[in-house]
Amino acid sequence: MTVSGEFIAFLALALVAIIGGVLLLNLKKVVHMVVALVFTFLSIAGIYVLLSAEFLAVVQILVYSGAISIIMLFGIMLTKHNDEDEGDSKGGGWRKAFLFLGVLAFGAVFYIGIYNLDFGSAPAALHENNPEQIGIELYSKYVIPFELMSVLLLVAFVGAIVLSRNDEKEEADKE
Template sequence: MLGNIADFFSSGANIVFFLFALFAIGGAIFMISFTKVVSMVVSGAVTFLSLAGLYVLLEAEFLATVQVLIYAGAISILMIFGIVMTRHQGEEQESKRPWHYALLWIGIAGLFGVLFYAFQQVTFPQGTRQAAEDNTLEIGKLLFSEHVIPFELMSILLTVAFIGAIVLAKREEE
């Protein structure tokens, strides 16, 4: 019964993958569960760093570096600045959702039950994958050839969101 799980955990890379995946899922669950904003930011940073670790396991070092620099670093710092710069009305209230934690743990148990069942039923391939010589070069080629329109649309969307945030901040000031 536990043959597939024993085979899965026989490799060091699979153990590290499991730990990074556990931290990513745990950080995401804690992010939506915490009530204090600073704790939420720290949980988000743990999730971002775990995803960077998963990128390293996939031999996508450029994406891992970008994940750490932009998300774990810049976005977390931006969130902390947002917390510091805003006014808070009194203390944060305790959560009045008694069933929230019970349902959360039931959902977690269900998720791991489904994953345990899936690990028992699947046969993991034992093939090797040929990685590209230069991941960054390949990403650049794809980004500026096949995916140039979504890339430009995303830059326009981010610019509009930035302008909207400035307009909303100015409106609150007045």
């Protein structure tokens, strides 16, 4: 087995993604959880770059690492929550041990599952005009679901505005 730079980069990015996910589940402060989630999102974008999907990597960074993380931080800042750390409940050490064993079992199952996996050698033009290929697929085969999703997002946006205006009116009526 030869070890290439791409293999080392994949292992590093995969390790950061796994560590970010585990930290997300184990950290106590919500802001720290969001930071761990950002590291996971960025490492997934790096994996997309390794797969020659630069367009998806940029979208991953812009949408998930940027917009979704900022929305989560605003949601955390605008809501009331208790920042006090609660003491570890009984069995905290056992919980961490089971979590570690679960992560190891998950990794072992995936390693066994993909060790001898062979997809064949079908020729594919992966590195040629990624955004163009995505656009052609999106606007030829999937144009109806794409338009339905835009209408759904528009309805959700209008609904959020109506709900926020109703809350403002109720607060004004109480005064």
